[in-house]
Amino acid sequence: MANDREVLREVWEGKLPISFHLDSDEVVELQQPDPFYLMVPRLSYFPLVTDKVRKHFLRYVTNDKQDREMWLEYDGQPIKWHYPIGVLFDLLITSDDQLPWNITVHFDKFPENQIYKFNNKETVESYFMACLKEADVLKHRGQIASNMQKKDHNQLWLGLQNDKFEQFWAVNRKLMEVSSEQEYFKYIPFRCYIDDGYRQKLIKPVSEDGHRKTLQDLINEMFPGKDISIKTHGMIPPLETPLQWMSEHLSYPDNFLHLCVQM
């Protein structure tokens, strides 16, 4: 059971200071717009939190571009909107000196071959729900998520969107319970980010002989013989942290552990 509310709350409260700049080539006004400063929840997705940014910059771009999808760029690379913001930050920013995170805003030339095209928030929602169900398949053979009603799904989504911890966890709690006679999830839903992409593998939270597996065991199974550490939520969890506990407490709202591999 994910009952350590202190940790859950702290994870949920994680926020990042971001300074948004409009790409100077796209500015039509004489004067460059001020950057837009925003505290953004780590657990959210960019399309859910950038309405204010879009509104702020809209009047500085040409009329024909105003209906286009806004996209974000950092360090010359388009930002993958379908990763949680905290994951992107942990992948792209390596030192605190780089705070606030400077992100360039574009309205033109959506890089369709590099990031998914997205139309509206429903796209994000369906992607989010797909992840959540995938995670539940790994944890409980999908029985909990599929037995949920539409209103539960809505509550999860609105809880995330409106940054309401209680609302979200009232439903997510069920997804984090261990089912039937088992004390553990069937498999741990996680993604290991490495080399511009991520890897997944079926890993159980307990070993054959009944021992609780730890983060160290996961690393050994994923990257045998390599000395690496893992970053998630802006911190490096101790290697002896049990996987089951990590999955219950350190998963993102999509119910996956997003682990950034540090070589």
Add this chain to the structure above:
Amino acid sequence: MGDSWVEVRGPGDNLKISQLSVGICAVWAVTQDKQVWFRKGVKGEGAGMSEELAAGCGWVEMVGRMAEISVTANDQVFAVGADDRLVYYRSGVGNSDLTGKRWKALHAPSQVSRASSNASLNRDKLHRSFNALQSRPSSMCEPSTISEWEEQSHSAPTAPTSLPVGDLTSKFETQPKNPKAWSPVHSVGSIVGTEVHPEVDESVWSDGSRESCIFAEDEELGWAEYEAPWSWVEAGACTVDPNQLPHWFAEAGGGAGQTEMGEPWRLRILQELKLRLPTEKYNSWQLAVDTTSWVHSGEARVSWGSGTFVDCVLQLEWVQITGTLTVLNPDGASTMNLFSLNDITCVECCSEPGSPRLVVHVPRHSPALLRFQFTSDAQLEEWQAHFATTCGKLHDASGKPSEESVWAVTNLGDVFIWDPTQLETNQLRENDYYVQKFDLSGKESPIKVALHGTFTAGTTLTLTGCIGDDADRIGINLDAHSTYKLRHKAHSEYENTCLHFNPRFGDDCVVRNSMIDGKWGKEETEGEMPLKKGHEFALRIETTEDAFLIYVDDKIFANYRHRLPPSSVSMLSIWGRMQPFKLVIKSPEIILDPLNLYWRQVGGHLRRVESCRVGVTWGIGYDKTAWVYTGGWGGGFLGALDSHNVHPMTDSQDYRVYENQRWNPVTGYTSAGLPTDRYMWSDATGKQKRTRDQVKLLSVKWQWVSDWMVDFHVPGGVDRDGWQYAVDFPGTYHAHKNFTDYVRRRRWYRRCAVATTGPWQELGHTKLLDVSLEPVRDDVDTIVSVWALASGGQTMVRTGVTRSNPTGTGWEHVSSDQPLGSISCAPYNLVWATGKKGCAYWRIGITENKLEGERWVTVEPPSGGQLKQISVNSFGVWAVDHLGRLHVRREVTTTFPEGTYWQTITPDPLVLSEWYKSIKSSCFRGEILDSAPGTTGFKHVSVGRQEVWATTDGGAVLRRTGICPSNPGGSGWFIGIPGNWQQLSVRAFN
């Protein structure tokens, strides 16, 4: 009736089914080897048409070994474990999965443990371990020895309590609001509740009931020693909604979760998470998702002060860091009242049956309290939670309360905490002094300002102002509380003034004097007149050990030797032609106005709570169960919102009604009384009519756990039908009918229980009347000396209690000649108790190695008084008697800790009467003072290391001032909010 029997084959050839339970679509069986089986393919809806649907198509073996199984009306399953004899509930049973997921042990603590004629009640101990089975009387586990009828009633505690909460709510609300309804739980302003309150009921100190007071249930201790595992569960009559299980169904939060809390990896993760961002730097940044401002509004009814309830719309607005409560007219457009959430010092439940109510204390406003009535208990809790989170944020009351906290319980059993460290951080500091500033400009003399700081040595008062051109005499007084003397039932007031500073411009001198008990002493007039008409001045009064040093415009003017203890100063009064500007008090001690304390609620239902210096806190429920504070917070109405280390908790109370009868020569005893007789169904006093069918529970949290039963444990004894006889009403009741007995009565009781959650853990099954805790040494790891009284009044000490192990290890009995009613200990080698006859006792021979001491020494009670409750500390020995008077032991020294006599303190008019309110309006105290409405006497006293606080029968909290070595009884009271307080503990407050 059907036609014929069809044989259904058992699960195996050699497996005999020992028991079977049938629901609608579910058939569960237990075989002789304790294996559990589920019959698949049964469809109740089609059973009439098809034999196959009725009989099912095969047995499925289930996990778990059970002794007995029962299916509810909606196919939910209960069972009794074969080995552990716990009651289990099958979780996850639904239409799609009739077999469910897993067995969950029910962890509801026992609710019924009364020694009663109905022995089966005693078996309701839940989750008692199996190993005591051998030591138990066989009647307790053999259902065959108990009749069928009793079997039914015995299962009542589980079955009705498991009714879905939703059902009850609707039923509850559709009931007509019966004005005659009454509740077992006493509530604010409730006339009806009072008489049936268990405490009140027992403390009606008529001759007849004195015998009993709290000692009626001597046998109970004996019963409580036994472990009582379950042998049978019958759930066929109830419907359990699996989506809305009562919360005590949940498994205790213990186990793995708790052990992980201290793991180094967890602590490191938590620390790193907290250190992620230098938050201060980005505090002003806009949030992408703004969750910090919101409005909550809803319909309610409001009552100002003691007025009637009128419809209103209630609106709570929270904007980032501050909030406002607005009371609007029902049209939602015009405002009736509006105040900042900062002004709220306490929000507490004051429901009456059928009327869920909250009282909001705003002592700086007039009226100082508002009552709100909501349409349902759920709404009430929602508002309670909103108030708790917002006011908690404003008062920085979150997380674990400090170990110095003052604990209190209300008449409704709610638990509140006031954390002094929170006041300390909020109080103005200058160097080492606590500072209080008053802006008096714009106030017109005469002015009175209440001074809540104790005027100990080092305290400085600075007053600046301007003397009028036409001034003749002005007065600046440091007043103490008046002395009141009772003569012919009327109080006469004798004023006390510690320092009278009286410039007389006509006589060109400044007179200094003191008034003691209304009489002026000798005037001091030396010194030149330092003040000038029409000029500004700065008066500074410094308190030293033996004198007031008076400075005018920073030059020493006079030295006035104390005639009254300076610690008794409680008010500054100013009169004459002058305009004061500013008043500044600097005190080496914290300035504490009991009216302004923020009371924060934690979950739980308790009758008493007791704390001590190292933060070990115990509670005692109305069912006398002992609870130990877990160090958590939240629970109850806060739900999971902001809770830590909370556990399920239950408590129970009894309704009692008396059936009265009178004898006449024709028909014998009948319920036809004389026209002048009391009600034939009444309360203990006979003055209130009480019938059994008028009974209504206080809220949906309460549920009946028994039916009406005749009480066979009434003081004075009863005959075999529960009657007790007397010559006339009211009288001394006895068990056997004498020739002259014309009346008889018997007591009926019905038990109800409440299920809630709170940061409490059940200590064990030994029932307690009273407890007192005191650390033996000053270090944090010290052993805590714990004295307790078992429910029969026997003295016990708890061994092994420390800060890290607040539950301790075991009880040791301490012999005493007679049952005790109240006990208190502090310092650890000073233990006082009160006994059945109202005497006090103190214990000699206590050393660190022999905490239980040697023997009791009797101390005579004060004349005309029987001591009911006692509290001792190095600061004094205080006790409450049966007439609601307070007594302080005088001439207590280290060599004579027993003292020589009792000084009696009756509630003075300041506390009592309404006339004080008339001077209140002319009295500037920095805020408006409310007296203690409804007070006729003291209810409870708690003595801390430097504090004496008391509660009154009107529910107010009082803090004694002016206590000093020369006057251990103090000089007066400062009055806190009338919070319906039952009892409090200031033992940890330093």
